[in-house]
Amino acid sequence: xxxxxxxxxxxxxxxxxxxxxxxxxxxxxxxxxxxxxxxxxxxxxxxxxxxxxxxxxxxxxxxxxxxxxxxxxxxxxxxxxxxxxxxxxxxxxxxxxxxxxxxxxxxx
Amino acid sequence: xxxxxxxxxxxxxxxxxxxxxxxxxxxxxxxxxxxxxxxxxxxxxxxxxxxxxxxxxxxxxxxxxxxxxxxxxxxxxxxxxxxxxxxxxxxxxxxxxxxxxxxxxxxxxxxxx
Numbered sequence: 001x002x003x004x005x006x007x008x009x010x011x012x013x014x015x016x017x018x019x020x021x022x023x024x025x026x027x028x029x030x031x032x033x034x035x036x037x038x039x040x041x042x043x044x045x046x047x048x049x050x051x052x053x054x055x056x057x058x059x060x061x062x063x064x065x066x067x068x069x070x071x072x073x074x075x076x077x078x079x080x081x082x083x084x085x086x087x088x089x090x091x092x093x094x095x096x097x098x099x100x101x102x103x104x105x106x107x108x
Numbered sequence: 109x110x111x112x113x114x115x116x117x118x119x120x121x122x123x124x125x126x127x128x129x130x131x132x133x134x135x136x137x138x139x140x141x142x143x144x145x146x147x148x149x150x151x152x153x154x155x156x157x158x159x160x161x162x163x164x165x166x167x168x169x170x171x172x173x174x175x176x177x178x179x180x181x182x183x184x185x186x187x188x189x190x191x192x193x194x195x196x197x198x199x200x201x202x203x204x205x206x207x208x209x210x211x212x213x214x215x216x217x218x219x220x221x
Contacts, residue, residue, distance in 0.1 A: 009148060036210075044151075044198065044212040086151060088210075095166065096141060096202065096210055100150035 002027040004089050004099035012105045013077050021072040021102045023061075023087030031089045033070040035061055036098070038084040047072075047085070057081070077106045110134050114199050114213035121189040121220045129184040129216050131199030139202040140182040141166075141210070142174060144195040151198065157182055189220045 003026045013019050025031060035047040048056045050063040050070060061072045070087060087099040115130045131140065138159050143151040143166075153166030155174040163174045171193060173185045182201075186193060199213040 006150070043214050044200075046209040049209075095153060095156065096139075096200070097153065097167075098143070098151035100148065 002031070002089055002091055002095065002097050004087050004097055006085075006087055006099035006102050008102050009100065010103050010105070012107060014107050015079055016076050019074050019077040019081070019104065019106075021085050021087075021104065023070045023072065023099060025068050025070065025087075025089050027068075027089060027091055029091060031091050033061075033063055034088040034090070035059070035070075035072050036086045036088055038086070040083070044086070077104075079106045079108055082106045112199055112201050112211050112213040114197075114216050116216060117214065118217050119219070121186075121218065123189060123191060123220060125189050126185070126187050127189065127218075128186075129197055129199075129218075131182045131184070131201075131213055133180055133182075133201040133211070135201060135203070135211065136179070137201035137203050137211075138179075139204060139210075140176065141200045141202075142172070142182065142184045143198045143200065144168065144193075145198060145215070146195050154184065154197075189218075191220045194218060194220045 005024045033050040036044050037047045038044045059074045082105050084101050086101045090096045112133045141156040142154040152168045157163050157176040160179040175183045197216045200210045202210040
């Protein structure tokens with residue numbers, strides 16, 4: 001069965017500090033992985049997906065199949081990055097499965 | 109372009125009452141999902157649909173039913189509401205079962221007293 005785990009429910013950093021949000025998954029095939037973000041009072045939206053290998057708002061994420069991880073990183077956190085972040089996985093058969101979420105707070 | 113619209117935005121129910129949440133999308137997407145969001149538990153999939161006339165169970169389907177009679181609408185029903193169903197419900201749609209983006213509604217906050 002597919003599963004996504006985000007071990008940190010809460011993460012707090014200071015502005016300008018590096019930030020890493022952890023995501024691990026379990027799936028025997030080749031998954032598609034995503035990071036979604038929910039800013040306060042806004043709906044969930046896609047932040048980035050592993051297949052596009054892009055950097056959005058300074059965030060990057062690398063798929064590590066050996067460690068079954070897809071950690072989200074940003075070298076210098078900004079206050080506007082404060083939000084709830086969800087790692088998600090989709091497989092053939094199409095169940096979009098989310099992790100538990102990590103609430104990131106960037107302090108001034 | 110409205111995207112994904114959920115109705116209603118807020119609702120308070122008494123235990124045992126029934127209600128239907130409506131999700132409508134105008135992007136001609138095949139896939140639609142219903143999730144519930146609870147503190148510390150993330151988004152859990154209730155039911156989903158991979159096309160008009162199809163539905164499938166997710167992780168937490170008990171106490172809920174769904175229908176997808178029209179491609180653009182995905183209805184979530186609670187036949188006999190329980191306090192454990194107090195949650196924020198999100199609908200999402202996706203073009204297909206691949207790496208395309210899922211679009212979310214604004215959420216429905218349901219309280220069962």
